[in-house]
Amino acid sequence: MKGLFIKDLILFKNQAKFYIMFAMICALMLFANFNPAYIIGYMTLMCMMFTFTTISYDEFENGFSFLFTLPYSRRDYVREKYGFGIIVSLTVWILFLAVVFMKSLVGKNMDMGEILPAALMYLFTIQLFCAVNLPIQLKFGIEKGRIALIGVSITTFAVVFGLAKIFELNNMNITAVFRQLGTIRPAPFFGILACICAVIYGISYSFSVKIMEKRQF
Amino acid sequence: MMLTMENVQKQYDGYRLDCSLELRTGYITGLVGPNGAGKTTIFKSALGLISVDGGKIRILNKEPKDLTAKEREEIGVVLYDSGFSGYLTLSDISVFLKHLYKKFNKEEFEQKCRDAGLPFHKRIKEFSTGMKAKLKLIAAMSHQAKILILDEPTAGLDVIARDELLDYIRAYMQEGDRSILISSHISKDLETLCDDVYLLDQGRIVLHEETDVLLDRYGLLKATKEQYEELDHQHIIRRRKEAYGYYCLTDQKEYYTRNYPDLVMEKGTIDEILTLMIRGERI
Numbered sequence: 001m002k003g004l005f006i007k008d009l010i011l012f013k014n015q016a017k018f019y020i021m022f023a024m025i026c027a028l029m030l031f032a033n034f035n036p037a038y039i040i041g042y043m044t045l046m047c048m049m050f051t052f053t054t055i056s057y058d059e060f061e062n063g064f065s066f067l068f069t070l071p072y073s074r075r076d077y078v079r080e081k082y083g084f085g086i087i088v089s090l091t092v093w094i095l096f097l098a099v100v101f102m103k104s105l106v107g108k109n110m111d112m113g114e115i116l117p118a119a120l121m122y123l124f125t126i127q128l129f130c131a132v133n134l135p136i137q138l139k140f141g142i143e144k145g146r147i148a149l150i151g152v153s154i155t156t157f158a159v160v161f162g163l164a165k166i167f168e169l170n171n172m173n174i175t176a177v178f179r180q181l182g183t184i185r186p187a188p189f190f191g192i193l194a195c196i197c198a199v200i201y202g203i204s205y206s207f208s209v210k211i212m213e214k215r216q217f
Numbered sequence: 218m219m220l221t222m223e224n225v226q227k228q229y230d231g232y233r234l235d236c237s238l239e240l241r242t243g244y245i246t247g248l249v250g251p252n253g254a255g256k257t258t259i260f261k262s263a264l265g266l267i268s269v270d271g272g273k274i275r276i277l278n279k280e281p282k283d284l285t286a287k288e289r290e291e292i293g294v295v296l297y298d299s300g301f302s303g304y305l306t307l308s309d310i311s312v313f314l315k316h317l318y319k320k321f322n323k324e325e326f327e328q329k330c331r332d333a334g335l336p337f338h339k340r341i342k343e344f345s346t347g348m349k350a351k352l353k354l355i356a357a358m359s360h361q362a363k364i365l366i367l368d369e370p371t372a373g374l375d376v377i378a379r380d381e382l383l384d385y386i387r388a389y390m391q392e393g394d395r396s397i398l399i400s401s402h403i404s405k406d407l408e409t410l411c412d413d414v415y416l417l418d419q420g421r422i423v424l425h426e427e428t429d430v431l432l433d434r435y436g437l438l439k440a441t442k443e444q445y446e447e448l449d450h451q452h453i454i455r456r457r458k459e460a461y462g463y464y465c466l467t468d469q470k471e472y473y474t475r476n477y478p479d480l481v482m483e484k485g486t487i488d489e490i491l492t493l494m495i496r497g498e499r500i
Contacts, residue, residue: 003317010309011302057304061342065299069264069366071289071317217266 001072004080008054012088015050022046026096030103037115040096041122048089048126051081052133056142065217074212078138082205085130093123117186124193131197131204139211218242218275219364219396220263225272227258227420234258234420237272240364240398245390247407247428248400249487250417251495256400257297258420260368263398264294277364290318293357297369300353303342307335310356318360326359333381346373354382358389365389367399371406379403383410404487408432416491423494435490436470439463439481448477455497466493 012019026039058067068074097119104110136152137145167173184192220240227234234255240246248256261267263274265281274281277288284292301310307330314321330337333351341349354370367386371379383406386397401407407414407428414431416424426435440448441462452469466485467473474482483489 003313006316007302007305007309007313010312011304014304014306014309057302060303062299063302065261065266066294066296066301067299068266069289069292069294069296071286073286076286216268217261 001076001080001083003070004072004077005084008051008080008084011054011057012050015053019047019050027099030100033109035118036100036103036110037118037122040093040100040115040119041126043096044089044093044123045126045129047092048085048130050088051085051130052137052142052145054084055081055137059141064215068217074215075209078205078208078212081134081138082201082208085134086127086201089123089126089130093119093126117190120190120193124190124197127197128200131200135204135207135211138208138215219277220398221273221275222259222263223273225259225262225274226270227262227267228270229258232420234262236415236417236420236422238415238422238425240396241412242394242396243390244412245386245397245399245410247404247411247414248398248417249402249404249407249414249491250400251491252402253419254417255420256417257368259417260296260366260398260400263366264292290320290360291363293360293362293365295350295353295357295365295367295370297372300349301341301356303340305341306339307337307341307352310341310352314356314359320361321359322361326355329355329359329385347375347378350374351378351382354385358385363393363395365395365397365399367397369400369402371401371403379406386410404491408487414487416487416494418491418495424490431487431490432484434470435466435468435485436473437483437485437489437493438465438467438473438477439483440465444477444480448473448480450500453500455493456500457493457497464493464497466490466497 023043026043030036030039058064068077072080097116100110100115100119101112104112104115132152133145133149136148139145140148218239219242220238222236222238224237225234232253232255236255236259238246238248238259248259250256258267262269263276263281265284277284277291279288301313305313311323311327311330314326315323327337330352333348333355335344335348335352335355341352344352350370350373354367357365357367365386370386371382374382386399387410389395390397399407399411411428413425413427415422424431439459439461443462445456445463445465448465452467452472453465454468455466457464470482470484473480485493
């Protein structure tokens with residue numbers, strides 16, 4: 001599995017020029033007083049998305065067949081993709097948070113008390129996106145995966161909309177539920193979010209393992 | 218035994234594989250057959266890349282799906298239609314392999330790549346067919362694997378490059394108890410390389426023989442209709458009607474040469490034997 005991780009890091013390094021340029025643009029945006037939490041989130045998302053790119057590189061010219069003759073299991077492959085996505089996104093998030101923190105020390109016009117919760121929200125949203133999208137990419141590949149992701153998004157929207165309607169028909173006030181959520185203090189709130197993320201990652205991982213173990217190459 | 222396949226079955230739309238084969242320790246075993254005969258399906262089944270509908274496969278005394286990462290290190294693979302990601306360079310692959318295989322010899326791998334004239338900083342997708350083939354084979358042999366599974370390793374290569382690769386393979390067998398399962402559509406390559414050969418057609422093994430036996434004992438005889446009628450048919454495996462009479466395959470060349478000196482007897486090549494086994498009529 002270490003070898004796979006190294007391979008993906010090499011692929012990431014080979015795209016370094018693009019990401020460095022992008023990081024510089026983000027840094028410029030930061031100094032031009034763009035929303036710092038948004039910049040942290042955007043850069044984190046861009047780098048996390050590289051996990052999906054590595055899958056497309058692995059698939060390139062029927063590469064999966066050869067890749068699965070190498071010394072690791074299909075479960076290891078899945079584990080590495082999840083690990084890579086989480087580690088890369090967390091690293092980039094921490095790096096940019098540190099940059100923003102340093103700027104807040106110098107500039108003194110930024111409130112980390114506001115930026116941190118917003119940046120955390122972006123981080124958790126990105127993790128959820130990663131957890132939902134990885135099994136889709138592994139099942140359908142990058143091209144069909146895009147279509148499948150749109151399908152999943154529409155289904156999610158329909159489910160949420162349907163649930164809201166059910167709440168409304170049963171005279172339950174969903175806005176009040178959200179308002180109630182807002183009253184939870186940040187630490188427990190993000191603790192709950194972290195637990196939800198962990199559970200969703202767990203479910204997503206077991207789906208991905210099943211998908212890869214069934215796939216024929 | 219390095220690999221055994223017993224009555225392995227795989228059904229596709231309009232195609233069925235049903236075969237048994239063995240790869241013995243110290244042997245180079247060849248698979249020969251026309252396109253679509255099932256060679257790649259056999260390789261993929263043996264490597265656990267596809268599931269099978271029936272039969273047993275044992276590789277290194279285990280089912281392919283039960284092989285641990287450590288055991289997989291003992292297998293080197295070349296697949297005709299698949300390889301390293303085209304987005305990696307040779308330098309990247311060297312680092313990748315170093316972290317995958319405990320017995321990977323980086324210096325030797327890089328030296329062999331240099332000898333083969335492979336560029337280190339060019340992406341694999343920009344390599345020529347020949348360069349890709351060389352890289353695949355050098356990589357498969359870079360970690361002291363006990364088994365090499367080589368699906369068309371010489372495909373797309375010119376004669377000189379093919380000879381070079383065949384020399385690599387021969388040299389690889391000099392050390393220890395190693396085995397190779399190899400397919401090639403150029404059966405001439407296999408005649409000089411393999412200890413035994415399986416001839417495959419439409420998913421079935423039509424003939425399995427030691428290469429020496431195949432080339433020494435098998436013969437192709439040409440007989441006029443009259444000569445054919447007088448002929449003892451017990452050692453004729455296949456026949457094909459021709460304008461002059463019959464073109465026959467026998468596994469007792471010596472018998473017919475001795476007893477029928479007037480007959481034209483040709484030494485069979487694997488290609489000719491395969492063609493007659495497939496196209497010829499069973500007696």
